[in-house]
Amino acid sequence: MKKLILMGRSESGKTTLTQILRGEEINYDKTQYIKFDNELIDTPGEYAQTNHLGRALALYSYEADIVGLLISALEPYSLFPPCITCMVNREVIGIVTKCQAEGANPDRAENWLRISGCKRVFRIDSATGYGVNELIEYLNQ
Numbered sequence: 253m254k255k256l257i258l259m260g261r262s263e264s265g266k267t268t269l270t271q272i273l274r275g276e277e278i279n280y281d282k283t284q285y286i287k288f289d290n291e292l293i294d295t296p297g298e299y300a301q302t303n304h305l306g307r308a309l310a311l312y313s314y315e316a317d318i319v320g321l322l323i324s325a326l327e328p329y330s331l332f333p334p335c336i337t338c339m340v341n342r343e344v345i346g347i348v349t350k351c352q353a354e355g356a357n358p359d360r361a362e363n364w365l366r367i368s369g370c371k372r373v374f375r376i377d378s379a380t381g382y383g384v385n386e387l388i389e390y391l392n393q
């Protein structure tokens with residue numbers, strides 16, 4: 253699998269997605285620091301939510317093959333500015349999480365990710381498994 257780094261606000265579902273991709277049981281585990289393994293880099297939401305820490309994310313992206321920007325379909329606004337993908341020289345994909353949660357608005361979240369520069373956007377729901385296989389196939393290509 254290509255090495256993926258996940259970025260997005262707290263509660264956007266980064267850690268849950270890493271658990272799904274590793275085939276682990278889902279257990280809530282607040283991310284306190286940037287966590288590396290062979291195929292995944294999980295980051296705390298606070299890095300995306302804090303201006304000076306956000307710059308560190310751009311540097312960490314060079315440890316990965318692909319950058320995943322996450323927005324939950326429940327989020328009321330996007331943290332990612334327009335055209336932010338040019339900050340890194342890695343492929344950047346968008347991942348909309350919580351697509352099947354009550355009140356989800358995946359179209360709005362996908363639109364924000366496209367404005368930020370993501371050419372490819374995956375829609376998933378880690379609670380139901382919706383869309384996860386498509387993402388795994390893509391990472392294995």
Ligand SMILES: Nc1nc2c(ncn2[C@@H]2O[C@H](COP(=O)(O)OP(=O)(O)OP(=O)(O)O)[C@@H](O)[C@H]2O)c(=O)[nH]1
Pocket residue numbers: 260261262263264265266267268269280281282283284295296297298349350351352353376377378379380
């Ligand atoms: N329904 C639904 N719930 C999800 C999904 N992804 C995550 N959750 C839930 O959302 C909450 C936060 O998920 P996390 O994966 O811990 O979020 P995170 O982005 O890692 O958050 P930080 O570690 O704080 O940055 C947990 O209660 C998850 O069970 C999803 O796709 N669908």
Ligand SMILES: [Mg+2]
Pocket residue numbers: 266267268281282283294295296297
């Ligand atoms: Mg986390």
